[in-house]
Every structure is written in C-alpha cells, then in structure tokens.
Amino acid sequence: VILTVTLNVALDITYHLERVDWGHVNRVARHGTRAGGKGINVARVVTTLGHTATIAGFAGGATGEAIREEVSRSGIAHHLVAIAGESRRTVAVVEGGRTTLFNELGPEVSPDEWAEFRETYSKLLRDCGVVVLSGSLPPGLPADAYAVLVRGAREAGALTLVDTEGAALEHALAAHPDVVKPNVHEIQALSGRECAEANDVAAAARWLRDAGARGAVITRGADGMVASNDEGTWLGLPPERLTGNETGAGDAVAAALAMGLEDGRPWPGPVADAIAAGAAALMSPVAGDVDLKAYRRFRHLVRLQEV
C-alpha cells in the first residue's frame, strides 16, 4: 500500500466558461468539485494504475466535510485528522485554454492536531511500504514536518518520496528521503542554480543527492525530466511534445515513481513509467486523472538517455 500524505488538503472547485467577463457577473453553467491537494491526486493516479493507496491529511469545518464526502466517493481509504480550522478551497477558472487559479491559504494546524496526525501516521505505516509526502505545509506546522515524517517512515521500514519546495524541501533533504521530485522552477529557486540546459538540471539533481536525497527527479514540463540516483543519471523525454495541466502531471510522475519504489524496481524503468504517466496526465484537464490507454502506449515510446 502506498500512503499519500497531504497536509494541506483542499476542496478544488473548477469553473468552465467560454469567456470570462471580468468586472461583471458570470453565470457558471458547468463546474466540478473534487477533493484536492497534491497527495490526493497522487492517490488517484496510483489507484488508476493498479496499485493500492491510502490517503492521510487534515480536514476541518464544512469544507473539510465536503472533502471527506468526495474522497469517500472515490473509494480510496482515507484518514483525515479533524482540525478546528476550516479546510481551504481552490477555485480554478478555466476559459478556453487559459486557467486562473485562486488558492486560499490553509488553516492553522495546532501542535495537538499535529501530534494526533503523527500518531495516525505511525499506525498507517504498519501497512504501508511507501510514503509520498506532497505539497506545501499548512500554517502552524514546523518547517521540518516532512523531515519528521521521513524519519518516522524509515524507522517503520517504509520508503519515502517527497514532492515539495522551499524550506519544507530543504529540511526534508536532511532526513535522507529515498526520492525527491521538485520541478525545475522549484529547484532553481532553492539551489540558486541556473537550470536552463539539461546538463544544468543533471548537476542540480546531483546537488540534491549531495544535500541528502538518495534519488532525485527534476521535472521540466514539456522538456521531460532528469533522474539521478546511485545507479546513474538519465535524461528522459516524453514521446511527443505535449502541453496541459502541469500540476496533475507532476502528481502522476510522483505516483509512478512511488509504484516503482513499492515494486523494488531499479531505475531507469520507473523513470520511464513516470514520464509516460506525466504525459498521460497532461492530456487530462483534471489533476489526478490519467488516460490509462495513453499511459500504456507512452510507456514504450519514452526516450531515455544516460548522461
């Protein structure tokens, strides 16, 4: 079982409009509402690709209740620790090809709620061999929250993948996660390194490993990704040049990498799968959805090159 941790769960609302009349009233004829947050998307992709996922996180207030209901409908096991604060929403306004996203800040999580989460987490680790830690930290949590969870997983014998940025990523590195998976913008911001060319990105991946990660994958949008671990460093390219929803793509990449960890498969096999999953997710407008047929086709078309 792959445990996905989303400390900053959200209710994702999407409004589809042909054209937005800015400054005026817009009737939204078509809208969608889903439980969101990167780890929840990862769990959906894991499930679609045939592995079993369990969701952990926080939920509070009426919005938290809506999140719980929606996750329950998905059929994925979930353990959302109740908090006093109100869970956040995100609103995506999609008009034609353009999406404008409004992200509420997460609710404050108290020290007691964080302690209760760690207790739930310890129990869940009895059944989970891989943990995916995704997204930003809500206010109130210590900056080293992911480092604490990575260490807890290792003590329980579970492997870890961390997909976050900034200070949360920096602290997590010190706990030696098995894989980290920033995108090229996030690693540029954290390392201060220029990452324009593939060689720069490969150097950044090695920098992440020097900083503590056992394996590092840096996603580059339409330019594919760079993966590096003890066994080598690879440059991977998607089968075709695609554009689309990059949040969803990153979560699909994390899902495929976590499945590789769970199956104990050495790289670059899981890296190729991750590229295929990311490409198949790019084609879906909804984060957490992958086109399974496209994924299967892409797996054999991914181009990987050791550098």
Next chain:
Amino acid sequence: VILTVTLNVALDITYHLERVDWGHVNRVARHGTRAGGKGINVARVVTTLGHTATIAGFAGGATGEAIREEVSRSGIAHHLVAIAGESRRTVAVVEGGRTTLFNELGPEVSPDEWAEFRETYSKLLRDCGVVVLSGSLPPGLPADAYAVLVRGAREAGALTLVDTEGAALEHALAAHPDVVKPNVHEIQALSGRECAEANDVAAAARWLRDAGARGAVITRGADGMVASNDEGTWLGLPPERLTGNETGAGDAVAAALAMGLEDGRPWPGPVADAIAAGAAALMSPVAGDVDLKAYRRFRHLVRLQEV
C-alpha cells in the same frame, strides 16, 4: 416578524486580492464566506435596522450544510428545507475597485421538495406579517412560484414584497403583490420600455401597477429611485452621489420597504428610509451589511419630490 424567502440560497465566497494574475496562480491571503442570496441579505439588514426576520429557503449537500452553519452563527431564525441537490456557491473576486462574480446555477428542486417548502411557508406565515420574496428561481420550480407564494401570504393576512426579474416577476405581478422592487435594467428588459429619464421610470412604475402590483419601486443606482402607489409617485435622490456594491444596496432597499409595510406607515416615509438604507449599504463591500450610523444620518438628508 418579516419572513424573507430565498429559493436560490448560496454560499457567497469573496476573495480579496490587490491584483489578479490572470492565467496564473493567485494566493488568496484574505477571504470571506457568508450565506447569501438576496433574501438572506434582506434578513440581515432587517435585523441590523431593529426589526425581527426569519429566513426560509432550500439547502442541500455539503454546501447547504455550510450555509446552515453560517446562518446559525448570524443568530437569525431560519427554516431551510433539505433538498437532494447541492446548494450553489458564488465566488466574488475583488481586486481594487473591480469585482468579478462567478455564480453557479442553483440545484434542481423536485416537486416534493417544493411541496415541503410550501408547507413550511404556511406554518411560518402564522407568525409573519410581511413576506419578502427575493431573487431568481432555482431550476425545477414553476415559473409562477412567486405568484403561488404571494397568494398564500394574502390568504394568511400577510403583505408581500417581490424583488425578482424576468418571467418570475411577470408571473408574480398577476398575483397582486403589495410592492415590487426591480431595478431599472430589470424593468427595461421586462417592459421593453426605455428608462433613461426619471419620467420614463415613473411611467414604468405605473406600468408595473397596471400589471398588478399595488406599489412599485424602481431603483436607479446612483440616480436614486422612483416609487409609485395609490397615494402618489415620487422621485427620490440619495443624499450624496455614491458608488459601490449594488446587490447589497437593492437588498437594503427591500428591507426598509418591508419594515414600512410591517409598521403600516404610508409612503413616502418608507421610501425615504429605503433610499437611506440603500445608500448606507452601498458604502459596505459586503451584501447584507449597512452602516447604521450612515443610515440614521442619511434618513434626514434624502431628497424626495412628488412627480
């Protein structure tokens, strides 16, 4: 007690941003969530201005639960009939002086749910002398829903104010409500009459009375309003030229007119109060809020002229 009926209740979400980055991710540092829909705003203003209000409407799903919670916090008595559909949300994006509104369509209301509402409504009429019927009709309700409720109120001895537009207003007129309160755009669209000048608006108000309304108030934004009933026709101007949230202003106007009905005060006294309440609401960014001090000051500064 003034009963406000909101058949299309909403959860109103407001995002305050300094500048929106269209096509990109926007972090919303400040947001508000309120139960909304015009009748709920009317009930808030009635309460602020010292009368007692009761709220009636429909609520369903997790969003309906959030609406119920929020109305409960306001302390106003409420009777929201449970429906199978999910209550709608509205999202207002406020950047500087510009507001872009996204309105979800209301959920479908079934014939059984509508019958249950009418039963609740009959019971509430035992204690309510005035009924305010506000806003659009949700899908599933008959076009003459307001006419049915106006007739039910009259049989119970209650006076009625209808604030809606289009077919819902047209049908309501046939049931002879005591006051109708469209704005100048709504009456132009319904009557096909040009309403540029005060005289045109006065003629439109008389047209509304010919069509069945006992009294008609047409709001004209910063240009004030025209009111007409058996006792005369008046042109009212706000104390100063103000701009702001016109939805909130219209609901404050309805609240003051309903209070006049409840107190049995002849026009134009309540019309002057309505102009003052509308002006005091324009100054608040949140629909349903009026600045009580401004209202009291404005009451003595309103200019009324019989035409």
